[in-house]
Amino acid sequence: MVDFLIFLKNNLAEHFALYFIPLYILGGRPTAILSAQLIGYANFFLLPVVVMLDILQVPVFFYLFGTISKNGWVLGFRERNAQKQKKIINSKLFSKLQILGMPGVVIVTLLPVKGCGMLSGFLLTRIIGLPKPVTYLLLGFGSIAGCMMVTGLGEIIILMF
Numbered sequence: 001m002v003d004f005l006i007f008l009k010n011n012l013a014e015h016f017a018l019y020f021i022p023l024y025i026l027g028g029r030p031t032a033i034l035s036a037q038l039i040g041y042a043n044f045f046l047l048p049v050v051v052m053l054d055i056l057q058v059p060v061f062f063y064l065f066g067t068i069s070k071n072g073w074v075l076g077f078r079e080r081n082a083q084k085q086k087k088i089i090n091s092k093l094f095s096k097l098q099i100l101g102m103p104g105v106v107i108v109t110l111l112p113v114k115g116c117g118m119l120s121g122f123l124l125t126r127i128i129g130l131p132k133p134v135t136y137l138l139l140g141f142g143s144i145a146g147c148m149m150v151t152g153l154g155e156i157i158i159l160m161f
Contacts (some may be wrong), residue, residue, distance in 0.1 A: 016041070024053055029143075030112040030150045037154035047147050054118050054143035058136060061122045101128060102138055109142025112150050118143065 016036075024032035029050055036046050100107070105128070109121030121142055125135040 020049070021053075024050070028112075028114070028117060029054070029146060030153075033147065033150045034154045034157070037151065037158060043151045043155075046151065047144070050147045051140065051143050054147075055136070055140055057118050058122060058139055061119065062132065065122075065126060100124075102130070102134070105130070105135075105138045106142040106145065109139055110146035110149060112146060112153075117146075 020032055020036055023035055033046055033050060037043070105121050105124050108116050108124055109118060111117070118139060121139050122135065125138065130138070
């Protein structure tokens with residue numbers, strides 16, 4: 001990984017979008033931010049770029065969710081599994097997700113681990129049934145908090161070395 005970062009710094013540091021966006025897509029928010037910090041980009045530049053990339057995902061999620069949920073195959077599947085849905089709604093996991101509510105969406109969105117992030121936060125807002133404006137607000141806040149947390153971690157790593 002260190003050799004890869006050195007390669008990036010020596011060859012691609014002046015071509016930010018050429019390496020940052022693929023790293024963001026493949027490795028997620030933490031990988032992209034930490035690599036850019038180690039190369040030498042300033043936090044005041046990185047935060048808006050990453051938050052913008054995070055927020056640009058949300059309309060895509062709304063479109064995909066709306067398209068998939070209106071698909072005839074999915075509707076037929078829902079009708080056949082109505083009793084299973086009742087069990088899911090009454091399950092412990094679903095009740096815990098509903099209890100977490102809006103703070104849970106922010107927490108799931110800001111965590112820098114695989115399985116958490118914008119898609120998981122979006123799915124949680126759909127499960128809870130939050131409207132679009134609230135979804136954008138919560139996911140944006142989670143993105144900002146997550147970026148600040150990862151940049152703080154990056155600063156600590158840079159100070160240690």
